Structure formats: C-alpha cells, structure tokens
Amino acid sequence: MALSAAEISTSGAQRYAARWTRAIARRAFVPMSSDEVETLLTRHVVRLAEALRADEFSAEPAREVGRALVDANLTDPGTLNWSLRALADHLVDDVVPGLDRPDLAARISESQAALAETFATALRDRTFAQQERISRSAWEARNEAEQALRDSEARFRAVFSGAAIGIGIADLSGHIIDVNQSFTAMLGYTRDEMLAINVADLFYAEDDPGMWQLYKELIEGRRDRVRLEKRYFRKDGSELWTDLAVSLIRHDDGRPRFTVAMVQDITERYALQQRLRFQALHDPLTGLPNRTLFFERLEAVLRDAAPDRRVGVCFLDLDGFKAINDTLGHDVGDKLLIVVARRLAEAVADTGSMVARMGGDEFVILVADVDEDGTAVEVAESALRAVADPVYIGAHQLAVSASVGIVDRLVSEGTATDLMKAADTTLYWAKAEGGRGRWARYDPDRAAREATSTALATALPSALGRDEFVVEYQPIVSFGTGEVRAVEALVRWQHPTLGLLAPDQFIGLAEETGLIVRLGQWVLERACVEAGKWHTEFPQARMTVSVNLSARQVSDPEIVDQVAGALEASGLPPDLLQLELTESAVMATGGEPVRALRKLANTGVRLAIDDFGTGYSNLAYLRQLPIHTLKLAGPFVDGMRSHDPAAVVAERIVDALVRLAHALGLSVTAESVETPEQVERLTALGCDSGQGRHFGTPAAPSAITELLRATG
Amino acid sequence: MEQSRALPTEVDLSRPSAARVYDYFLGGAHNFEIDRQLAEQIAAMTPNLADTMRAGRSFLRRAVAELTRLGVDQYLDIGSGIPTVGNVHEVAQGINPEARIVYVDIDPVAVAHSRSILEGNTRTAVIQADVRDPEHIVAEARETGLIDFAKPVGVLLAGVVHFVPDDDDPDRLMAVLRDAVAPGSYLVISHSTYEDQPQEMLDAQKLSARTATEITLRSKAQVTGFFGEFELLEPGVVHMPLWRPDSPDDVDDHPERFGAFGGVGRKPVAG
Numbered sequence: 009m010a011l012s013a014a015e016i017s018t019s020g021a022q023r024y025a026a027r028w029t030r031a032i033a034r035r036a037f038v039p040m041s042s043d044e045v046e047t048l049l050t051r052h053v054v055r056l057a058e059a060l061r062a063d064e065f066s067a068e069p070a071r072e073v074g075r076a077l078v079d080a081n082l083t084d085p086g087t088l089n090w091s092l093r094a095l096a097d098h099l100v101d102d103v104v105p106g107l108d109r110p111d112l113a114a115r116i117s118e119s120q121a122a123l124a125e126t127f128a129t130a131l132r133d134r135t136f137a138q139q140e141r142i143s144r145s146a147w148e149a150r151n152e153a154e155q156a157l158r159d160s161e162a163r164f165r166a167v168f169s170g171a172a173i174g175i176g177i178a179d180l181s182g183h184i185i186d187v188n189q190s191f192t193a194m195l196g197y198t199r200d201e202m203l204a205i206n207v208a209d210l211f212y213a214e215d216d217p218g219m220w221q222l223y224k225e226l227i228e229g230r231r232d233r234v235r236l237e238k239r240y241f242r243k244d245g246s247e248l249w250t251d252l253a254v255s256l257i258r259h260d261d262g263r264p265r266f267t268v269a270m271v272q273d274i275t276e277r278y279a280l281q282q283r284l285r286f287q288a289l290h291d292p293l294t295g296l297p298n299r300t301l302f303f304e305r306l307e308a309v310l311r312d313a314a315p316d317r318r319v320g321v322c323f324l325d326l327d328g329f330k331a332i333n334d335t336l337g338h339d340v341g342d343k344l345l346i347v348v349a350r351r352l353a354e355a356v357a358d359t360g361s362m363v364a365r366m367g368g369d370e371f372v373i374l375v376a377d378v379d380e381d382g383t384a385v386e387v388a389e390s391a392l393r394a395v396a397d398p399v400y401i402g403a404h405q406l407a408v409s410a411s412v413g414i415v416d417r418l419v420s421e422g423t424a425t426d427l428m429k430a431a432d433t434t435l436y437w438a439k440a441e442g443g444r445g446r447w448a449r450y451d452p453d454r455a456a457r458e459a460t461s462t463a464l465a466t467a468l469p470s471a472l473g474r475d476e477f478v479v480e481y482q483p484i485v486s487f488g489t490g491e492v493r494a495v496e497a498l499v500r501w502q503h504p505t506l507g508l509l510a511p512d513q514f515i516g517l518a519e520e521t522g523l524i525v526r527l528g529q530w531v532l533e534r535a536c537v538e539a540g541k542w543h544t545e546f547p548q549a550r551m552t553v554s555v556n557l558s559a560r561q562v563s564d565p566e567i568v569d570q571v572a573g574a575l576e577a578s579g580l581p582p583d584l585l586q587l588e589l590t591e592s593a594v595m596a597t598g599g600e601p602v603r604a605l606r607k608l609a610n611t612g613v614r615l616a617i618d619d620f621g622t623g624y625s626n627l628a629y630l631r632q633l634p635i636h637t638l639k640l641a642g643p644f645v646d647g648m649r650s651h652d653p654a655a656v657v658a659e660r661i662v663d664a665l666v667r668l669a670h671a672l673g674l675s676v677t678a679e680s681v682e683t684p685e686q687v688e689r690l691t692a693l694g695c696d697s698g699q700g701r702h703f704g705t706p707a708a709p710s711a712i713t714e715l716l717r718a719t720g
Numbered sequence: 721m722e723q724s725r726a727l728p729t730e731v732d733l734s735r736p737s738a739a740r741v742y743d744y745f746l747g748g749a750h751n752f753e754i755d756r757q758l759a760e761q762i763a764a765m766t767p768n769l770a771d772t773m774r775a776g777r778s779f780l781r782r783a784v785a786e787l788t789r790l791g792v793d794q795y796l797d798i799g800s801g802i803p804t805v806g807n808v809h810e811v812a813q814g815i816n817p818e819a820r821i822v823y824v825d826i827d828p829v830a831v832a833h834s835r836s837i838l839e840g841n842t843r844t845a846v847i848q849a850d851v852r853d854p855e856h857i858v859a860e861a862r863e864t865g866l867i868d869f870a871k872p873v874g875v876l877l878a879g880v881v882h883f884v885p886d887d888d889d890p891d892r893l894m895a896v897l898r899d900a901v902a903p904g905s906y907l908v909i910s911h912s913t914y915e916d917q918p919q920e921m922l923d924a925q926k927l928s929a930r931t932a933t934e935i936t937l938r939s940k941a942q943v944t945g946f947f948g949e950f951e952l953l954e955p956g957v958v959h960m961p962l963w964r965p966d967s968p969d970d971v972d973d974h975p976e977r978f979g980a981f982g983g984v985g986r987k988p989v990a991g
Contacts, residue, residue, distance in 0.1 A: 037746045037774040039806020041966035081805045138749035145833035150731040
C-alpha cells in the first residue's frame with residue numbers, strides 16, 4: 009500500500025540545521041566557521057529525514073549521525089539533549105512536513121535510540137582514547153625526565169667515584185652522607201668509618217683560628233663557598249695537607265641543605281714549601297737562622313713592640329778565624345763554626361734570644377727584651393764564655409775567642425739597618441781594642457765623631473779644588489824688643505756647612521789620606537805670596553813667615569824644588585821663610601830627610617823644630633842638623649802659669665831647654681804664651697821670642713798688613 | 721639558563737596543568753582529575769570562561785587561515801598546549817599542504833602528547849621551551865630545519881603572554897621575537913585583560929596561580945605595545961570575536977565578556 013510520499017524540504021532542512029548550529033555552537037569548540045558547521049549539519053538533517061520517510065526504515069543513518077557529531081567535536085551533553093528533542097519535536101514538521109506513517113513514532117524513537125547509542129559509544133571511545141593518550145604522554149614525559157635524571161645521576165656518579173680529588177657530602181648537622189674513594193684513600197679510613205665521623209671531628213685545636221667560624225657561616229647560609237689550606241690527620245695519625253673547597257648546596261627556597269667538600273692532597277707540595285722556606289731562612293751549615301730570618305724577626309720586634317721598649321743586638325765575630333781556616337783547613341773551620349753555633353744557641357736558650365749566622369764567622373744575637381739595663385751585656389758575656397771553652401776537633405784542641413759589639417736602644421730609635429750598622433761599628437771598636445774576648449758597647453757620641461771624621465776625610469780632596477781653605481797668620485814677637493819679627497802661617501778650612509775648622513780637626517785626616525802633601529804645598533805657596541807682598545811693601549820690617557811642613561812633605565823628593573819654586577814665584581827672600589818640622593819628622597830616620605834638610609838649609613831658608621820636647625829627640629843628632637830655631641811645646645809654657653811646686657819644675661825644664669838651645673846655637677820660640685807673667689819669666693830665662701794669645705791670635709793677612717803699617 | 725636546558729624538567733602530576741585545564745574547557749579528555757577539579761572551580765566562578773577559551777581558539781583559527789591565505793607557510797606556535805582539534809597545522813595545511821609548523825610548550829606532558837599526535841607529520845615539530853627564553857626558542861626552531869627565518873614567519877602567541885609576569889620582562893622577549901623574524905612576518909597575539917571585566921573574572925585570575933603559572937591581566941595599550949613597530953592588520957587589537965568574524969552573526973552582543981584581546985601585526989618591509 010502506497011502512502012503519500014512526503015518530500016524533503018531543502019529550505020526546511022537548512023532552517024533546522026541553522027537552529028541546531030545555534031544551539032550547539034556555544035556549547036563546544038568547533039574548528040570550523042559557523043557556515044561550515046551549518047553545511048555539515050544540513051547533511052545530517054537530510055539523512056535523518058530520509059531515513060524517517062524511507063519505505064524501509066533503517067536506523068543506520070541515525071547511528072552515523074551520532075558518531076559524526078562526536079567526530080566533529082560536538083560532544084557537549086547539551087548537544088545530545090537538543091539533538092534528540094528536536095528529532096522528535098521538529099524534524100518532521102520542519103523538513104518533511106506532512107509525513108505520516110503509522111510507525112513514525114516508532115521510527116523516531118528508534119532513530120533517537122540509535123543516535124544516542126552511537127554518540128555515547130563514540131564519546132566513550134574518544135574519551136578512552138584521549139585518556140589513554142594523555143596518560144601515555146604523561147608517562148613518557150615522566151619517563152624521559154627520569155631517564156634524564158638517571159643519566160645525570162650516572163654522570164655524577166662516574167665523576168664522583170672516578171675523581172682524583174676527594175669529594176665528601178655532609179648534611180648540616182655534620183653527618184657525612186657520602187664520600188668518594190679518593191677521599192677515603194687520602195685519610196686512610198674505610199667509607200663506613202668515614203660515614204660514622206662527624207665533620208666537627210675533622211676540625212682540630214691546631215687549625216687556623218677562624219676556620220670553624222667559616223664553616224659555621226657556610227652551614228648558616230651566610231656564604232656559599234670557602235676555600236683554604238687545611239690539615240687533616242690520617243687514621244694513622246700522620247698529617248695530610250689539603251687544598252679544601254667547600255660549597256653549600258641549598259634547597260629550592262634557598263635554605264641550606266648540604267655541604268660538598270672537595271679536597272686535593274697537597275701534602276708533598278706543602279712539605280716542599282716548608283722545606284724551601286726553612287732553607288731560605290736558615291744557614292745550611294749550622295742550622296741557625298740566617299740573616300734574612302734575623303732581619304725579619306728584628307723588623308717584627310721594631311714594628312710590634314711599644315716605642316718605649318728596648319731591643320738589643322750582640323754582633324759576635326770569632327778572633328783569628330781566618331788563621332784557623334788557613335792553617336787547619338776549611339773542614340776544621342766549618343766544624344768549629346758548627347760547635348760555636350751550637351754553644352751560642354745553648355747559651356742564650358733560656359733568655360728567649362735568637363742566634364743567627366750572618367755569614368763567615370759572624371753571628372748575631374737578637375735580645376728582644378732588654379728593659380733591664382745591662383741585659384744585653386750579660387747575654388754578650390755568656391756568649392763569650394760559651395765560646396771561650398776549648399774546642400776539640402779531631403786531634404786539634406782549639407782555643408777560640410770572640411769579640412762582641414753590643415747595641416741596645418729604644419725600639420723607636422732607628423731602623424733595623426741603623427741598628428745593624430751600629431752593631432757593626434761597635435764590633436769594630438771591640439776588635440780595635442784588641443779583641444780576645446772583649447766586648448764594646450755602642451757610644452753614639454763616638455760614632456758621631458767618627459762619622460764626622462769620615463765625612464771630612466771624604467770631603468777634603470774636593471775642598472782643596474773648591475778653594476775652601478784659608479791661611480791665617482799668628483804673630484811671633486821678640487821678647488827683647490817687643491817687635492813682631494815673624495808670623496806663623498796656619499791653615500783653616502772654611503767648611504760649607506760646619507763653618508771654620510781648626511787644623512787639629514782635619515790635618516790628621518789629611519795626613520792619613522796623603523792629601524797633606526798637596527795641602528801643605530798650597531799653604532807654602534800661599535804663605536810665600538803673602539810674605540812676598542809684605543816684604544815688598546815693608547822691606548825694613550824683614551818679616552819672616554813660618555810654615556809647617558809635615559813628615560810626608562819632608563820625605564817627598566820634590567820638596568826642595570817646591571820650596572825653591574814658591575820662593576821664586578813670590579819673590580820672597582829665602583831667609584824670610586822658616587819651615588817648621590816636628591821632632592818625629594826630623595828624627596824618624598836618618599838618610600833621605602836629613603839630606604833634604606841640608607839642601608833646604610842650603611837654599612837659605614830657616615828651619616825650626618816644632619813642639620820641641622814632646623817627641624823623642626836625639627840630642628847628639630840634633631847637633632848635626634841645619635836647624636835654626638826650637639819652638640818650645642805649649643805644655644811647658646802652660647806649666648809656668650801658677651805658683652805651685654809643679655810650676656817650679658816646669659820653669660826649670662824651660663830654663664834647661666833654653667840653655668841647651670843656646671848651647672847648640674839655636675834660638676828659642678815659646679808657644680802658647682798667654683799672660684804677662686809668662687812673658688816676664690820667659691824673658692828672664694833668656695827665651696828669644698814667643699807666640700800665643702798674649703801677642704795675638706791667628707788673623708787674616710790684611711790684619712798683619714795693618715800691623716806692619718802701624719809699626720812701620 | 722644553561723642548566724635549565726640540560727636538566728630534566730620535573731613532571732609533577734599532582735599539580736594541575738594549564739594545558740590540560742584548557743583542553744578540558746575545549747571539551748577534551750586529555751586531562752586528569754586534578755585538572756578537572758580546578759577547571760570546575762574556575763568555571764563555577766566564571767561561567768564565561770569556557771566561552772572565552774573557545775573564542776580564543778576560534779580567533780587563532782581565523783588568524784591562521786587568514787595568514788595562510790596571505791601566503792604565510794611557516795608558523796612558530798608558542799604555548800601550543802595540548803592540541804585537541806583544530807590545530808594550527810590542520811588549519812594551515814588544510815589551506816596549504818606545504819605549510820610547516822613548529823609547536824613550542826613548556827609542559828613536558830603537552831610536548832609528549834603533541835609528539836604522539838604529530839607522529840608521521842614531517843612538516844611539524846615540537847620543542848619543549850620556556851617562552852621567557854625566546855633566544856633558545858628561535859635557535860631550537862631554526863635547528864628543526866622547518867623554519868627559514870630569512871622568510872616571513874607567522875609567530876603565534878595565543879593566550880600565552882599573560883602567563884609571563886612583568887618581572888620577567890615580557891617587552892624584552894617580544895622584542896627578541898620581533899627582531900628574530902624577517903620583514904613581512906606576522907605576529908598573532910591573544911591576551912587576557914582586566915578592561916571591561918566583572919570582578920568574578922578578576923577573582924578567577926587568582927585561581928590560575930594553582931597551575932604552574934599565574935595569569936597577568938593587561939590593558940589594551942600594553943597588548944598593543946607587544947606588537948612594537950609591527951603594523952596592525954585591521955581591525956587592530958580588539959576583543960577576540962571582533963577580529964575578522966566569519967560572519968556578522970558570529971559576533972556576540974557582548975564581545976567584551978570573553979575577557980581577552982586579539983590582534984595581528986605585520987613586520988614592515990623596508991623601503
């Protein structure tokens with residue numbers, strides 16, 4: 009039986025699909041534009057409608073639509089709700105209006121059931137699939153992360169166990185969590201033994217102060233790493249020196265978690281350093297500290313002690329050590345030094361002083377605390393006693409002595425170098441006094457004087473070149489007439505910083521250095537020039553100039569020519585030049601000087617013996633010399649000033665000397681005449697002339713010229 | 721930074737993942753109980769949120785389709801999450817089968833999932849990386865061989881920059897990405913905002929702190945700033961449904977209720 013074949017309304021299908029689209033578009037994400045969704049749904053609408061109106065009903069299209077909805081991601085429960093409701097309520101009216109079948113209600117129900125069933129099945133399958141996939145993904149991600157972690161762990165393990173450096177990990181309570189084989193090998197413990205040790209047990213009382221503090225700061229999170237040199241004690245008690253680096257490992261939130269210690273065994277390097285340091289600071293022969301260490305200590309004392317503390321140094325040198333070396337050999341000399349070194353070290357051991365070998369046979373004792381006056385002397389004496397006992401080396405019995413220079417002073421007084429220079433000077437004094445167990449103590453005044461002398465001796469040669477010397481003249485007066493008959497030329501040094509220096513301050517130095525020859529010649533020439541001028545201007549005065557000749561000048565083969573040259577250049581008649589020589593210059597030897605004196609005398613100059621009576625005169629010899637005048641030494645004249653018995657003796661000696669001179673046909677000039685009484689007595693004794701403060705002090709040439717002009 | 725690349729990322733399934741929560745909102749089953757609990761909590765407070773996510777997904781689809789029609793054939797999708805349906809490669813390759821896509825996500829589970837989905841698709845690749853390390857992303861993307869940075873690239877940052885807090889200097893990372901690509905390249909951004917939003921939306925934002933990262937809502941001006949010197953395509957930075965809808969009917973009466981801006985910019989070609 010044919011029923012009315014209701015047709016599909018295309019516009020109706022579109023209208024239905026549009027409503028469907030609007031109903032579900034807001035319920036699910038559809039990766040399509042709404043036009044595309046509507047087109048898709050329109051196809052489903054037509055298939056559902058076709059099934060309802062088909063002659064033979066099939067639920068298959070509805071099943072397909074259910075699956076298709078899920079495939080299109082239209083999975084929201086609301087979608088199914090709308091789809092089923094609309095299928096019953098609107099599909100026929102909208103899309104196949106007029107369709108009327110007896111089984112229509114059953115067909116709709118069946119379509120609904122089929123659509124719902126496949127929707128649910130597809131959704132369940134999809135959910136299973138997606139759950140399966142996300143679970144697998146999570147598993148894979150975790151697996152990958154764990155694998156990476158395992159790889160990382162394996163790499164760390166390889167480094168940890170294979171490292172040559174020791175690695176240890178400890179928690180904050182100091183409990184050791186793990187150590188590698190290198191660390192256990194270094195300390196000689198087994199791993200289990202190490203794990204039972206607390207980090208605190210590895211700190212020792214002998215550690216550098218502050219080491220424990222650093223560790224505390226580390227575990228308290230106040231610092232992240234520490235690096236230092238640390239000593240451990242191995243299980244067998246021996247020392248292990250390490251280069252130790254400790255790092256802090258923190259929790260994610262920054263709280264301290266572990267400490268990781270990495271240690272490198274530097275025991276050998278450390279021992280070598282120690283050995284090198286010892287070698288650098290000690291004398292290899294005696295084992296005593298060397299000069300480097302001595303200066304280190306001395307400077308430390310000078311730097312650290314309070315300025316009002318005292319420090320002492322005893323500089324000791326063996327007497328005659330060179331002779332021992334030369335006669336018995338260096339081997340014996342070295343053995344002697346070893347014995348002396350040991351004895352010195354023992355001798356001062358109780359005092360806390362340090363003995364060092366400065367080199368050769370020189371030793372120095374640093375007496376750090378000499379606040380008691382004389383402490384340094386006591387140390388020096390005990391050192392001398394220790395050295396003085398005989399020393400037996402092989403078959404030799406050696407009697408040894410030493411000399412010591414002692415310096416003790418406030419630590420604020422000068423540097424270590426100053427101190428050692430003073431000690432050196434003082435040792436020289438002790439040696440100069442004869443050595444042999446002698447000590448000398450530093451005297452700053454003496455040192456200053458010596459220093460000045462040295463400075464003057466150094467400056468002398470250039471002073472002559474710079475024309476720093478001047479000549480002054482002291483009148484020599486005839487006791488008979490009271491007239492000035494002569495002047496003595498006296499050299500002065502106009503020193504640029506020390507002022508005018510008297511001859512006694514530099515003539516001795518000039519003699520020591522040999523400069524006296526040039527200086528003497530310069531004085532001679534200058535005096536002749538002045539005297540020549542006086543003679544030209546005041547010929548009647550017949551003024552003699554008296555010039556001192558040093559022993560060296562007298563023995564100089566050139567002296568006769570020099571005197572002749574000076575006379576010739578100045579035009580001074582020879583008999584107006586008197587040369588003064590000391591007794592020692594004249595008497596020292598026969599031979600050459602005597603011949604020189606005769607030649608000088610032959611040129612017509614007068615010769616005088618200066619300071620007569622202070623040297624050793626061979627009176628017989630004196631008689632043979634071409635001498636004209638004796639100058640009585642000052643002490644004899646000085647002695648005549650008072651009225652005590654000594655003055656009587658002095659006067660008798662002068663009387664005897666004057667008679668002796670006159671007997672030899674010599675005139676006598678008294679030096680150091682200072683009072684009218686002296687003039688009176690010397691006149692009474694027959695003395696010919698005198699010089700001294702009474703008659704005038706040495707004066708500039710112009711003053712003499714004035715004098716001549718006044719009397720002439 | 722070197723370390724974070726060398727060491728494995730922890731996979732912590734006891735915490736919700738932004739990518740899986742997102743998937744749940746899109747109707748997927750790629751999620752776990754912990755993700756669904758959070759999603760339901762958020763949804764209870766902001767019924768619009770699922771819509772927002774669908775709108776964001778739809779915006780991305782429209783933008784990629786548009787760029788592919790404009791000739792872009794290589795994409796860098798940063799923060800790609802768990803692609804359920806309508807992925808970038810499906811959209812782009814649906815138009816141009818030659819199109820190449822590199823997906824980037826920080827979530828190791830999302831990355832593993834993406835790899836399983838994309839198995840056999842030789843024009844796609846997946847990188848695990850942090851959006852805060854753009855230099856690393858560019859270097860890795862170049863290494864896949866799929867992207868030629870001398871040619872225009874579509875750089876996609878859909879719903880991801882709001883996971884970067886101000887402290888991590890999002891302006892800097894955007895500048896690095898803009899500088900890395902050739903003139904003629906495009907930048908696609910969608911970004912949550914507080915502008916025109918009800919309080920509930922702002923409260924929900926706080927809940928997001930339970931996932932790995934918190935969301936930082938930003939103004940339209942800030943989002944526009946991310947485009948730098950890039951020229952914005954019409955209609956500029958707008959509420960997402962307003963960006964080139966498929967049909968006027970698709971636009972909701974209240975497009976601001978989706979709580980996010982979208983925009984596309986193009987790197988100027990010199991001269």
